[in-house]
Amino acid sequence: MKRNPLILFFIAAIVAVMLFAGIRTARNNRANYPAKGQLIGNLAPDFELPALDGKHLKLSDLRGKAVLLNFWATYCGPCKIEMPWFVELQKEYGPQGFQIVGVAMDDASTEDIAKFAKEMGVNYPILLGQESVGQSYGGVSVLPTTFFLDRDGKLVAREFGLQSRSVFVDHIKRAMSQGHAVQAQK
Amino acid sequence: MKIPLASAFLLFSAWAWAQDDLGSQGPAVKMAPAPLITAVQGKPATVPLSFRVAPGYHINSNKPKSDFLIPTVLKVEATTDIVIGRTTYPEGHDMSFAFAPDEKLNVYTGDFKVDVLVRPLRSVQAGKYIVRGTLKYQACDNSACYPPKQLPISFDVKIAKAPPAPHRNPAQSPHAHH
Numbered sequence: 001m002k003r004n005p006l007i008l009f010f011i012a013a014i015v016a017v018m019l020f021a022g023i024r025t026a027r028n029n030r031a032n033y034p035a036k037g038q039l040i041g042n043l044a045p046d047f048e049l050p051a052l053d054g055k056h057l058k059l060s061d062l063r064g065k066a067v068l069l070n071f072w073a074t075y076c077g078p079c080k081i082e083m084p085w086f087v088e089l090q091k092e093y094g095p096q097g098f099q100i101v102g103v104a105m106d107d108a109s110t111e112d113i114a115k116f117a118k119e120m121g122v123n124y125p126i127l128l129g130q131e132s133v134g135q136s137y138g139g140v141s142v143l144p145t146t147f148f149l150d151r152d153g154k155l156v157a158r159e160f161g162l163q164s165r166s167v168f169v170d171h172i173k174r175a176m177s178q179g180h181a182v183q184a185q186k
Numbered sequence: 187m188k189i190p191l192a193s194a195f196l197l198f199s200a201w202a203w204a205q206d207d208l209g210s211q212g213p214a215v216k217m218a219p220a221p222l223i224t225a226v227q228g229k230p231a232t233v234p235l236s237f238r239v240a241p242g243y244h245i246n247s248n249k250p251k252s253d254f255l256i257p258t259v260l261k262v263e264a265t266t267d268i269v270i271g272r273t274t275y276p277e278g279h280d281m282s283f284a285f286a287p288d289e290k291l292n293v294y295t296g297d298f299k300v301d302v303l304v305r306p307l308r309s310v311q312a313g314k315y316i317v318r319g320t321l322k323y324q325a326c327d328n329s330a331c332y333p334p335k336q337l338p339i340s341f342d343v344k345i346a347k348a349p350p351a352p353h354r355n356p357a358q359s360p361h362a363h364h
Binding site: 073075076077141142144160161 | 256327
């Protein structure tokens with residue numbers, strides 16, 4: 001009977017380790033779901049969202065084009081740096097079957113988002129984001145977050161935070177070189 | 187008896203450690219325990235609340251320089267016994283960042299303090315009262331921003347009885363009585 005407390009301590013030690021590991025694993029699964037490995041190389045989660053012009057845009061309707069999917073917000077300073085680059089890149093690569101899509105993950109009003117986009121001279125569709133869409137992409141807890149889709153709608157790259165322009169160009173070229181451009185011709 | 191206690195401590199530590207790890211994700215603003223302020227019935231008192239922005243991050247000040255930026259705002263819940271007065275924010279620091287070297291943002295970094303004016307009603311009973319609220323802030327680092335967050339805050343206010351009003355003798359006048 002005298003050993004019982006020691007056994008109890010031993011069991012408690014094992015349970016403590018399991019408890020810690022379990023909570024850590026649960027947190028990791030939640031934070032990264034779907035994990036990077038699950039996203040990249042797979043079909044991008046489809047969605048349909050309203051755009052600033054009142055129309056709706058369905059991501060899968062862009063099949064045949066390479067897509068840069070940029071999650072941003074009006075309060076995000078680094079996002080403002082990227083936007084003029086995106087305007088240029090849309091002009092440069094758009095004719096080759098490339099489309100940038102901005103998703104505003106914002107609490108701001110539609111009017112404020114539209115005003116911001118106008119000030120930035122945005123020449124690509126801006127969609128009004130929803131949390132569920134961000135969650136389907138693994139949770140957009142960092143802005144900007146940018147995904148690159150090939151012409152078949154598969155995710156080829158993802159970038160968190162502000163990157164250099166050349167990083168974007170490399171990903172765009174890679175995205176445009178993959179998949180089938182057939183549907184873009186219709 | 188010591189070993190079961192040690193076991194319980196071990197389990198609690200593991201749980202707390204894991205929880206702390208949860209909290210370490212992403213930028214954080216934390217509030218230091220607020221000092222216990224004593225306020226006299228019917229008299230105002232200032233409660234200084236101290237916050238700390240995690241290293242490497244900044245949050246907008248209460249008066250950021252653009253309408254698009256989200257200001258740091260402390261909202262204190264109204265109570266029936268204590269009137270919540272003016273909230274005084276510190277001035278932010280004008281700083282430029284790598285993502286916008288030509289632009290100055292007005293931000294809080296490191297430690298900052300927000301003062302809240304409280305005034306217990308004259309009728310409130312003496313004792314300790316808890317006041318709750320939230321600090322809304324939006325953080326960025328040098329290359330990314332994070333969605334707005336709301337930090338729950340609370341502080342205690344000890345209400346002391348007001349000293350008795352000085353006794354006034356009625357005016358003595360020879361003309362007071364007819």
